[in-house]
Amino acid sequence: MPTLEDLITSEIIANGPMRLDTYMERALLHPEFGYYQKQIPFGSKGDFVTSPEISQMFGELIGLWCVDTWAKLGAPSKFAFVEMGPGRGILMQDALRSAKLVPEFLEAAEIHLVEASDQLIKVQQERLKDHPIQWHSAFPDIPDGMPVICIGNEFLDALPIRQFQLVDGGWQEKKVTVTDDGLTFVTPPSDEADLADQLPSISECSDGDIAEISTPAREFISFLAKKIKSNRGAALFIDYGPAENALGDSFQAVQRHEYSNPLENPGGKDLTAHVHFSPLREVALSAGCAAPAIEGQGRFLERLGIEARVMQLSKNATEKQHKDIVAAHKRLVSEQEMGTLFKAFSFSSGLAAPAAGFGDAE
Template sequence: MQSCCRLICRTTIKGNSNKLLKQLEARMLASGPITVADYMKEVLTNPSAGYYMNRDVFGEKGDFITSPEISQMFGELIAIWLINEWAKCGRPTPFQLVELGPGRGTLMSDVLRVFSKLKINEPDFSVNLVEVSPYLSNVQEKCLCKTVNKKISELPEDSQHYKESESLYGSPVRWYNNISDVPRTFTLFLAHEFFDALPIHKLVKVDQGWREVLIDLNREDSTLRYVLSRERTPASLYCRGKEVRKDLEISPQSLVTIQVMAARIHQDGGVGLVIDYGHEGDKTDTFRGFKNHKLHDPLIEPGTADLTADVDFSALKWAATHPSTTEDWKANLTYGTVDQKDFLTRMGINMRLEKLLASCRNEKLATDLKSAHRMLTDPMEMGSKFKFLALYPAVMEKILLKYPPPGFS
């Protein structure tokens, strides 16, 4: 395989004491270069040494901070949005909240507090979390639940979830590895900074057509480097005639995931809210690493830094509205994307800030609240970088014309 690739860039690794690097090295020595998607999957979710699998990576002491970790205002406004849309659908029961990639559980905790305050405590309501990291699922359990509950060994053998417990407000909480394993019923889907963590393939247009960027081991000094495939690869078949960019990032796993969400919304009823940094199909080279809140070379010390790529929202919208002919669901409706600043402002973040400030007796807290508000909404901070996308079933078209999704216009 090595000879079928051209070197396009190289990176030096200081020593190879890194456990994940050793595994990757063995794999590349045995079978040659791997795709960026395979590399990203291994680096983030390898069961023994993946970045997310055995540590808390969030907050000041971690590598990055997310909107729900900045202020309770974020999750509270999302809770109001979800309740509003559930009510618009006629308050169906049973119903469930499904969050993809819940991190520390902070967003879900803020959402559940608002649900409880507004007396949304239907007996048929459940919380289902799609989380691949056993470590983070424990952090989420401590954040959301009364007690640390049933272990995997105590669950029935045919159980789709790997853990279950009870929320502080009495609803069942269950953890799944995959969105397809979640039970089927009316669902409010939530995905904040989830899709940017899903693997991408990188492609480059050369004279002979599309070629894939692969990651290879330089045997002389055990460094990782980017190489270009000489032949077409399965991912390169995704690129069709109309594409004007010469560099592409595509994420088939993201498209499959949004299609599962779209199919569920069509077949069982529900609404989806996807929030992430991203673009409308016009960006090229966004694959990068983050460590200690700074950009980090993705090929250095794999497993010690977050790897991410901007979400292609135009591709997500296309997938959510184009079921394959063999599938039993029809095109859903999508709204957005809109910038975080616009969504939060329309949902009333300024009023919420005033309310919190009015009950705040501590000057430091008041300053923190104002600075959190600025970070979430300032276009130079997170205000325009983060985008909101909503998904609805096609049957809601008329209702949505009369009562459009809040936050989107």
């Protein structure tokens, strides 16, 4: 029986070197062999751990952020509550639990989960079985006029990227090809100029520099920002990467909590890249949304009151539970851990006041 690597190899032999975004899409989403179709990647037994799995505080605070946003929208009687890439459903579970403080919010929410993995949908359905939820493979068709609150944690980093390397004073696209030793990278001379306006100025770069662009991320943020501009609402995405554009190769594979070669065993490991937030924010602004400056996850959670939640949870905790709470808090907000590398990115339209956790929106 052929493997995904066999299929990719055959495609490259037939069509020539494969763009990196195509390779990522095959490796992650192939209907039979794709990484997200074959296994549950999250948690201590998976390949990596996300913020909602580190502590319930993360999801609870996101839930309260959503309630606050809904109130700033004027508490609409119906709105679409959308999560992109909900993982094992832990973030939504914790968010809905904290939202119980405002029953009207839950009554107004039409909950939509956008998930590409059949395996993960089964897990989400079991975890969230007490809530009326609709599942989708792509962003749901929201009726015109219905406000939208959309959240996503570590969703944008999995969207495919393209890489360009400066070679002899010109940008050449890095692609995947086949050698006797397996899959490897190549930078064939490129005549594609479709992304020239998105690449850094050659005068500001040096030979060997690598620039990354995620067209799917830009297209999705553009679509969502236009939807929010016309319907009112807000979006919140938390992911890792630089607030401003940065050069460098961030394409990586994670397997059993360790980094590994992203071109080995496609479909058997998670593939991600850093999110470049600045161009995404510009996309949201150009659609007419308000978009505050990108904020570090640590500062964002502190503004939402994570210290108070630590104290509240610790009141009736055992000594071990208290140590675990403190350790989780540090992991989420510390500059040495997730507090700075991970960023909070939000845009909105129609709010009576700026979104919580950020400075004033532009």
